[in-house]
Amino acid sequence: MEQSPFVTIRRDLHQIPEIGFQEFKTQQYLLTYIMNLASERMEVETWKTGIFVKIKGNNPNKVIGYRADIDGLPIIEETGLPFASTHDDYMHACGHDFHMSIGLGLLTHFVEYPIDDDLVFIFQPAEEGPGGAEPMLKSETMKKWKPDMILALHVAPEYPVGTIAVKEGLLFANTSELFIDLEGKGGHAAYPHNTNDMVITACSLVGQLQTIVSRNVNPLDSAVITIGKITGGTVQNIIAEKARLEGTIRTLDPETMVKVKSRIEALVEGIKVGYECKTTIDYGCMYHQVYNDEKLTSEFMDFTEQSSEVQLHRCTEAMTGEDFGYMLKEIPGFMFWLGVASDYGLHHAKLMPDEKAIQLAIDHLAKYITYKGKRA
Numbered sequence: 001m002e003q004s005p006f007v008t009i010r011r012d013l014h015q016i017p018e019i020g021f022q023e024f025k026t027q028q029y030l031l032t033y034i035m036n037l038a039s040e041r042m043e044v045e046t047w048k049t050g051i052f053v054k055i056k057g058n059n060p061n062k063v064i065g066y067r068a069d070i071d072g073l074p075i076i077e078e079t080g081l082p083f084a085s086t087h088d089d090y091m092h093a094c095g096h097d098f099h100m101s102i103g104l105g106l107l108t109h110f111v112e113y114p115i116d117d118d119l120v121f122i123f124q125p126a127e128e129g130p131g132g133a134e135p136m137l138k139s140e141t142m143k144k145w146k147p148d149m150i151l152a153l154h155v156a157p158e159y160p161v162g163t164i165a166v167k168e169g170l171l172f173a174n175t176s177e178l179f180i181d182l183e184g185k186g187g188h189a190a191y192p193h194n195t196n197d198m199v200i201t202a203c204s205l206v207g208q209l210q211t212i213v214s215r216n217v218n219p220l221d222s223a224v225i226t227i228g229k230i231t232g233g234t235v236q237n238i239i240a241e242k243a244r245l246e247g248t249i250r251t252l253d254p255e256t257m258v259k260v261k262s263r264i265e266a267l268v269e270g271i272k273v274g275y276e277c278k279t280t281i282d283y284g285c286m287y288h289q290v291y292n293d294e295k296l297t298s299e300f301m302d303f304t305e306q307s308s309e310v311q312l313h314r315c316t317e318a319m320t321g322e323d324f325g326y327m328l329k330e331i332p333g334f335m336f337w338l339g340v341a342s343d344y345g346l347h348h349a350k351l352m353p354d355e356k357a358i359q360l361a362i363d364h365l366a367k368y369i370t371y372k373g374k375r376a
Helices: 005-014 024-037 096-112 133-137 140-145 198-215 254-274 294-305 324-330 356-372
Strands: 042-047 050-055 063-069 118-124 149-156 163-166 169-172 174-183 223-232 242-251 278-282 290-292 311-314 333-339
Touching (some): 005 024, 050 096, 096 118, 096 149, 149 294, 198 242, 254 278, 290 294, 294 333, 294 356
Parallel strands (some): 063 149, 149 333, 163 311
Antiparallel strands (some): 169 290, 174 278, 223 242
């Protein structure tokens, strides 16, 4: 069986991962491909390292949007693939190379087979951080070409190829980064009484932070506070003057996020007094929940159930974060999981999605978008 050209494109893109708002090679690769399609129906505009592409319909009544994110992650690849990343310390470990390839496949199809409605393809930078969706929404091009409905997908290593997993309503959580800096008085390890040890302070705070979910959040609600990184000190016989906690907060309810942050601030204030140190909190990048439009999602699920090429799975919500939530906050639409059957999960250095999912997704979405873009 002949390999899909979009698998080749995926492999090209997999070799050049770039982090948020630094996707210069990626943007150029995408633009080169798009410009070679050369259609009078097509208009192209750039925004920072992102791209908008509009395809004019035969008899437009609305605009259908499709979004693909384009950035990689600061992860050293360990797949051993012949097309592994050529950029040291970076990898497409979240499947955005798949997302782009599928987006280009759909774009190619609709340049050749336009529908009644206008289409806008959005190749969005910086999904992994600091967040490209929210500022892209405010761009002049988005205001000019704003879709009436929008859709996107995300690869899912845990589902087999041929599976589309989705649900109406809440799909992904509200998320926020968390950075806490502690500063006290360091000194010689032999004279602890003359210091304020920030390693001990940090350890105490980590334990206290875990009580927020267990004691301040309703057990019938859901929240996560994870501290993924702690740094502090310089050498084994010097008491640390500074320490830093880096983590993430995830909640299924926006109000719970407010409550969790309020409790974090109260605990940090207590640490400041109890351990006689300076403290600062930075919430970094925050993402709005992904909330799928009930009617459009239900319609997509009904359409998918009629397909013999893919199988529909009604999933539950996840604590995953995705800045596509900002687009869904402004534009009716939905996101779904695309099964890619990898033994290793998202953000893992050995993630190896099954490339057969690429053409399956292109074919299914081309049929769905054609169905949505026809006059009744």
